[in-house]
């Protein structure tokens with residue numbers, strides 16, 4: 001089973017609000033993110049992954065990306081303050097620390113397993 005966040009590529013690449021003359025907030029950061037998302041070819045990656053998963057007889061599950069990076073994988077506490085830096089996760093409720101990507105990946109696989117259980121029960 002492979003689980004990924006159901007990221008909306010159109011939303012991720014939408015330009016930050018503002019104009020050249022009156023830039024919105026985080027225009028530079030947003031354009032950098034846009035470039036990296038487009039460079040990575042996220043949609044193409046997911047298409048290839050879907051074909052590979054199918055030919056290997058594996059499930060590919062997309063989960064809601066909301067709060068996967070700010071929820072503690074140990075206790076479930078959800079707060080933006082849990083995210084110390086881009087790379088660092090430190091739960092303000094239970095003290096759990098992990099690399100932010102590892103913490104989020106734990107939440108993502110858990111959400112995928114829950115969706116699969118729900119589908120089996122239906």
Ligand SMILES: [Zn+2]
Pocket residue numbers: 072073074075076077091092093094095096
């Ligand atoms: Zn916690």
